[in-house]
Amino acid sequence: MADSKNVMIFGEIVEGKLGAITKELLGGGRKLADELSEVLCAVFIGDHITELAREAFAFGADQVYVVDNPRLAYYQTDLYICSMAEVIERERPRILLFGHTDMGADLGPRLSFRLNRAIVTDCVELSMEMDTEYLLRTKPVSGGIAMATYVSEGFPQLATVRPKSLPPAERGASLAGVTIPIDVDLDQVASRVNVVERVKEEVEGIKLEDAEVIVAGGRGIGSPEGFKELEQAAKFLKGAMGGSRVAVDNGWIPSSLQIGLTGTIVAPRLYLAVAISGASQHMTGCSRSQRIVAINKDPAAPIFKQAHFGVVGDWKVVLPAFINKLRTLE
């Protein structure tokens, strides 16, 4: 097999702009490329995205590849896998990084099986093992109780990367760069999966990932009405409301408000965990908060091991008293 070289990242255009995840992959990818003294490439797949893809040059990409085809306007597994397989066949990257996004978490693993290679998903750390030039990929396991570092043979070395784990590249001077089109013959490729509708469920108010203050509830809230109280508290604190997986499973809050390993990962200034036990699946979602305050009636609840401040007691008494006191201080 011909030598594999260079770091390639899968770019995403989100709402007409370079996605935040793409800037993070370019930031992290740049470090790896520099360590290897190799080139940083970005690949974009879509329809009429060539101009938008050029933004990647301004964020540090040395080369930008584009697979531009009307059939690729929206993510479709069969077509995107064929396109990526073609890109990899031609360009033979050493390393290929995806964001662990709706697209990446679906495309990355299936592509890895197509290529007969191993992938590590939801990585929070990447580094080079310099003597082998293999990529060391670290990710949380057991719902976040532990971290695992993996290595595998063969190229490309594949990973999907958790959003907000790599430092994003900064916009530099708009470098002049020419995108390289890659033509993929999709005529013979059937798309067996068809998206008939895309529904946006807009969340009122501040988005969880942007909120400075989050009030989150768990099993102990017990009902949708309970969550209405948390919503009021969040509003007063000018923050957002969220909850654990249990709350979603019970239908107390919509799934868009789930915080945790398979929900949204947040890092606000203040995370107020109300009646949340602190299972690692949930804590993975909020452990990077600057301050975690826990209210729980169980003094042995695991959350008190990760919180900065805690009150043991019934949230139905503690939360209103807490909020009312703050009101008087206004």
Place this chain on the structure above:
Amino acid sequence: MNIIVCVKEVPDPEAPVDEFRLDPDKNILVSSPKVLKVPNPFDEQAVEAALRIKDRSGAKVTILSLGRGLDRVVVKKPLLMGADDLVLLEDEAFADGDSWSTAYGLAAAIKKIGVYDLVLCGRQAADWNAGQTGLGIAELLNLPSVTVARKIEIMDGKAKVERVTTNGYEVIEVILPALITVSNELGQARYPAVQNIRKADKIQPVTWKPVDIGLEPFSVGSQGRRLKLLKLFQPVFEGTCEMIEGETLQEAAESLSLRLRKEKIL
């Protein structure tokens, strides 16, 4: 309608964190005897998805589990929920695999089962959180795949799936046979039902070793791994939790407000 659901036995992810200890020499997370083995929660929801289809329009639901020394209480739980059949890939050779070697084994078993319209998996397993095995099976069997489903309906030889996305959901149609991974947004899985006990007791699981599904032991389990686990470590939680107390809960709550104000957190 024939549905195969892959269910993995895992240490209970809801068990307290304290019950898990890292053995740095062996690179494994050891759970205390207090930690029960359970079906992977997302896989239970995959079983629930299959049973909802069975309730609505009839189906034969076959459960497929892989491992070593599988707990019969755990692997039979889906039968008590209402599934019809159980196939076990049980052998030392199947143990300690990664997504590759596990998908390889499961795909070979599914091929041997032969007749199926739908394969369901949980979106990821609670122990290693890879989220790849379902997609791997789909690729190995050349099946179309849809991930992160919260609703599955069958009509006219197609599955109509609601797929969870970051901003909402997609409505997807896929021709059968297909593989779909299920997420917790599907809702609570049903509890085992008393009325299923007698039927479940009569069901004898089919047990296969690698040779039964045409595979060499070195292609499955730990020998078939492509990912090598270099290091397992635990993030250290620095700092301690300051417990805020008071004569009454009210007082404690108010002290908390003052404290956070003082620290300029609020």
